[in-house]
Amino acid sequence: xxxxxxxxxxxxxxxWNRDYFLMLKASGIHAVHVTLVYHEVARATLTRFAExxxxxxxxxxxxxxxxxxxxxxxxxxxxxxxxxxxxQNCSSIEDEIGLVSVMRKQGLAIMQLSYNNQSLLATGxxxxxxxxxxxxxxxxxxxxxxxxMIIDMSHxxxxxxxxxxxxxxxxxxxxxxxxxxxxxxxxxxxDTVIKALAANEGLFGFSLYPLHLPNGSHCSLEDFCKMVxxxxxxxxxxxxxxxxxxxLNQSQSVLEWMRNGxxxxxxxxxxxxxxxxxxxxxxxxFAGEDGMxxxxxxxxxxxxxxxxxxxxxxxxxYNFLQNSLEPMPELNSxxxxxxxxxxxxx
Amino acid sequence: xxxxxxxxxxxxxxxWNRDYFLMLKASGIHAVHVTLVYHEVARATLTRFAExxxxxxxxxxxxxxxxxxxxxxxxxxxxxxxxxxxxQNCSSIEDEIGLVSVMRKQGLAIMQLSYNNQSLLATGxxxxxxxxxxxxxxxxxxxxxxxxMIIDMSHxxxxxxxxxxxxxxxxxxxxxxxxxxxxxxxxxxxDTVIKALAANEGLFGFSLYPLHLPNGSHCSLEDFCKMVxxxxxxxxxxxxxxxxxxxLNQSQSVLEWMRNGxxxxxxxxxxxxxxxxxxxxxxxxFAGEDGMxxxxxxxxxxxxxxxxxxxxxxxxxYNFLQNSLEPMPELNSxxxxxxxxxxxxx
Numbered sequence: 083x084x085x086x087x088x089x090x091x092x093x094x095x096x097x098w099n100r101d102y103f104l105m106l107k108a109s110g111i112h113a114v115h116v117t118l119v120y121h122e123v124a125r126a127t128l129t130r131f132a133e134x135x136x137x138x139x140x141x142x143x144x145x146x147x148x149x150x151x152x153x154x155x156x157x158x159x160x161x162x163x164x165x166x167x168x169x170q171n172c173s174s175i176e177d178e179i180g181l182v183s184v185m186r187k188q189g190l191a192i193m194q195l196s197y198n199n200q201s202l203l204a205t206g207x208x209x210x211x212x213x214x215x216x217x218x219x220x221x222x223x224x225x226x227x228x229x230x231m232i233i234d235m236s237h238x239x240x241x242x243x244x245x246x247x248x249x250x251x252x253x254x255x256x257x258x259x260x261x262x263x264x265x266x267x268x269x270x271x272x273d274t275v276i277k278a279l280a281a282n283e284g285l286f287g288f289s290l291y292p293l294h295l296p297n298g299s300h301c302s303l304e305d306f307c308k309m310v311x312x313x314x315x316x317x318x319x320x321x322x323x324x325x326x327x328x329x330l331n332q333s334q335s336v337l338e339w340m341r342n343g344x345x346x347x348x349x350x351x352x353x354x355x356x357x358x359x360x361x362x363x364x365x366x367x368f369a370g371e372d373g374m375x376x377x378x379x380x381x382x383x384x385x386x387x388x389x390x391x392x393x394x395x396x397x398x399x400y401n402f403l404q405n406s407l408e409p410m411p412e413l414n415s416x417x418x419x420x421x422x423x424x425x426x427x428x
Numbered sequence: 429x430x431x432x433x434x435x436x437x438x439x440x441x442x443x444w445n446r447d448y449f450l451m452l453k454a455s456g457i458h459a460v461h462v463t464l465v466y467h468e469v470a471r472a473t474l475t476r477f478a479e480x481x482x483x484x485x486x487x488x489x490x491x492x493x494x495x496x497x498x499x500x501x502x503x504x505x506x507x508x509x510x511x512x513x514x515x516q517n518c519s520s521i522e523d524e525i526g527l528v529s530v531m532r533k534q535g536l537a538i539m540q541l542s543y544n545n546q547s548l549l550a551t552g553x554x555x556x557x558x559x560x561x562x563x564x565x566x567x568x569x570x571x572x573x574x575x576x577m578i579i580d581m582s583h584x585x586x587x588x589x590x591x592x593x594x595x596x597x598x599x600x601x602x603x604x605x606x607x608x609x610x611x612x613x614x615x616x617x618x619d620t621v622i623k624a625l626a627a628n629e630g631l632f633g634f635s636l637y638p639l640h641l642p643n644g645s646h647c648s649l650e651d652f653c654k655m656v657x658x659x660x661x662x663x664x665x666x667x668x669x670x671x672x673x674x675x676l677n678q679s680q681s682v683l684e685w686m687r688n689g690x691x692x693x694x695x696x697x698x699x700x701x702x703x704x705x706x707x708x709x710x711x712x713x714f715a716g717e718d719g720m721x722x723x724x725x726x727x728x729x730x731x732x733x734x735x736x737x738x739x740x741x742x743x744x745x746y747n748f749l750q751n752s753l754e755p756m757p758e759l760n761s762x763x764x765x766x767x768x769x770x771x772x773x774x
Binding site: 123173199200201343345 | 434467469504519522523524525526543544546547548551554555556557558559560564565567570571689691692693694
């Protein structure tokens with residue numbers, strides 16, 4: 083039964099406003115991993131947090147912040163949508179190891195080690211050469227492990243991803259991507275990566291972004307669910323979730339910011355091209371409030387059990403977050419206090 | 429005759445004050461490439477420029493800024509020491525291509541593409557793997573070429589250095605390092621690199637930093653000059669200069685800032701080690717005001733002609749700067765104006 087499940091979308095970057103929060107609530111989603119920043123440095127990241135604080139203030143009947151997994155249970159009980167923050171790049175910590183814990187205290191729960199390009203930590207999926215995890219990167223992984231910030235390699239290159247899985251003492255995620263076997267794109271992930279991720283108790287979130295899918299915006303629900311089933315055959319179902327990468331109601335300038343940041347003088351088209359430079363059309367069976375329900379039904383149709391389908395649309399993300407967002411036990415008291423405080427949100 | 433030469437030190441990071449400027453003037457040096465920043469981001473770089481503005485104000489009888497090569501001639505005529513600014517890392521431009529021209533207008537003449545670690549542009553010499561020039565790096569090289577900012581690969585890794593030489597449409601420099609044949613350290617440069625640099629009209633500055641030299645602080649003047657002679661046999665003398673890397677009167681905390689920036693929780697010893705964590709002792713024949721004169725005499729003794737020795741202690745740097753610091757002809761008027769203004773310094 084869909085209504086009994088915990089439902090979690092492991093990545094969205096829509097244009098956040100009250101109408102959208104109403105839609106999210108109606109869709110049955112209990113928590114969303116929200117992209118807080120793409121290329122923002124530390125100071126600008128604080129502004130993004132401040133903007134969200136205002137959204138929480140103005141929509142306290144609909145949304146609430148998620149600091150740890152239990153907050154998602156709380157959101158479900160209260161009939162609200164939990165907001166879990168993530169950074170698609172590591173620009174928020176700039177070149178400063180100490181900013182990992184600073185950002186975690188603000189509520190940054192997930193951070194990608196690179197976004198398409200080379201970062202100070204790891205290589206992005208569009209670089210020609212992949213250096214793996216850098217010297218600074220090794221330190222950051224250790225620190226993220228310590229404070230309970232989740233490593234996400236969705237936009238990273240293969241070698242960097244395998245090294246991150248190997249170096250991290252805690253499971254990591256690929257919050258939003260698809261297997262290369264379904265659609266061969268630089269952004270999608272090889273069997274090797276998906277197997278290594280799962281072998282280390284990581285989580286793989288399937289993307290609904292048309293440019294990650296076979297047949298793009300025409301990908302059928304059935305084909306999507308068959309891709310999930312084939313992956314479940316490869317690594318077993320408990321490592322699989324949804325990270326829709328849904329970007330609704332965003333302007334072209336937002337797309338260009340994601341792709342170009344401040345680094346390129348000429349237009350970079352990311353997963354698009356000069357001929358297809360705009361937002362792709364959304365999947366008709368996912369963009370509205372029935373999206374997660376549709377996937378759930380679709381998974382049943384391709385042979386998943388009720389329990390398994392429920393795990394894919396949220397249960398697995400929940401278990402993963404439960405193991406990942408707590409600080410390591412040896413962490414100092416200042417840290418434990420913040421974690422404690424969020425135990426009982428107002 | 430030493431006194432007729434143009435004398436240029438291609439890298440220093442001493443503790444700048446009036447006493448030191450008096451010493452520099454007495455040493456016969458007409459221009460110094462001064463390290464402005466190691467790990468500072470854009471905003472902090474502006475503060476470093478502002479601090480130098482005050483030094484220029486308070487020591488206008490001794491020092492003057494160098495924006496283009498002609499300013500060095502002017503400094504020589506006026507009996508002053510020209511100050512040419514460089515960044516040892518690319519942190520000043522953060523992730524923003526537009527900051528290349530902004531920093532050039534402020535007076536940043538030289539920028540390293542990486543400092544020991546991986547940067548957004550290139551790999552540093554202490555990383556395990558060398559990815560070469562990144563996507564952002566390619567754009568920055570083009571932009572540095574355009575505005576007349578010199579690429580310096582002193583602390584970069586080999587593949588990145590070879591690719592930078594190849595990608596740059598203008599000659600680049602390794603302002604301070606030594607050949608690996610003289611002393612095999614990660615920071616020093618292979619014959620392959622030195623030959624590629626010279627083949628593209630680049631400049632190689634020999635370092636007097638003891639940790640780059642055979643026998644460290646006990647390296648003799650004769651051995652130093654023989655190293656220069658052997659390199660001149662390999663690539664011909666017009667590509668060789670001095671980049672002393674002299675860091676006088678700096679505290680241990682400055683050394684730790686250089687090596688650790690903000691990236692490491694544990695101490696990183698750079699070219700040193702846990703047993704040799706402090707500043708190395710300076711070379712007795714270089715640290716005082718006779719340093720450049722000593723090298724000049726030493727070069728004559730190992731067989732350089734008067735003309736050649738003069739080129740090594742400054743003439744080659746001068747020629748290189750003359751070709752490198754002007755913006756490309758197609759550059760827009762706003763840029764040309766700044767360049768014009770500095771033609772006639774007050």
